[in-house]
Amino acid sequence: RTEPALEAWTQAWSAARTQACLEARSGRSEDALREDCLEHQRWQLASTLEVLATADADVVTQAVTMVSELPRVQACDEPGGLAAVAATTNSEVSPEALEQVRRQLVRVAVDGRAGRLDQALSQGQQALQEADALADEALQAEASYQLGAVLGREGDHAQAEQRLRASYFRAGSIGDDPVAMQAAIALMTTVGHRLARSREGADWSEHARM
Secondary structure (H helix, E strand, O other): OHHHHHHHHHHHHHHHHHHHHHHHHHOOHHHHHHHHHHHHHHHHHHHHHHHHHOOOHHHHOOHHHHHHOOOOHHHHHOHHHHHHHHHHHOOOOOHHHHHHHHHHHHHHHHHHHHOOHHHHHHHHHHHHHHHHHHOOHHHHHHHHHHHHHHHHHHOOHHHHHHHHHHHHHHHHHOOOHHHHHHHHHHHHHHHHHHOOOHHHHHHHHHHHHO
16 A cells, blocks of 8 residues: 555655756755755655565564555645755754764654654754754754654653644744644644643644744
């Protein structure tokens, strides 16, 4: 069931990448962001394939979910997708250091989807430490979100809430609306359902629509 979905995703990504290369000749800033967005998506595919190539029986049961949660290729043509990239590229940190942490965060997300929670938690904590050391707010917001998501999968909902709140407010402070929205959606479930604070969960639902 995963092979047709992987093939369809790869074909869509390849077509988008070819179009982005053609449009990049115009020199517009959004074209560079689109290329960076697509490259970030390629990292996610590569990490997913790497995990699936060494999958044990438990990971195999998550294969369909892993593939279905690959990012929408079309997001790189949308303002929200480009805004998420812009937030991590408008930085005084060296591109090499940014890429290292961004790749690590991709692996955290993929391992989390695969149910490899010990690996995801360890890498998530390390990525947040590195983002803090770089003092890059966009990376800190993304790292807090990914770590919060893993903690939620592990069932540590109180710690997940703390990390997701940190992600939401940091992302909001720098105008990183995509990450803020992701954090608010996660908090809606974590607070409203898992921690049974339904009124607060409803409030986070409103934040997610902003």
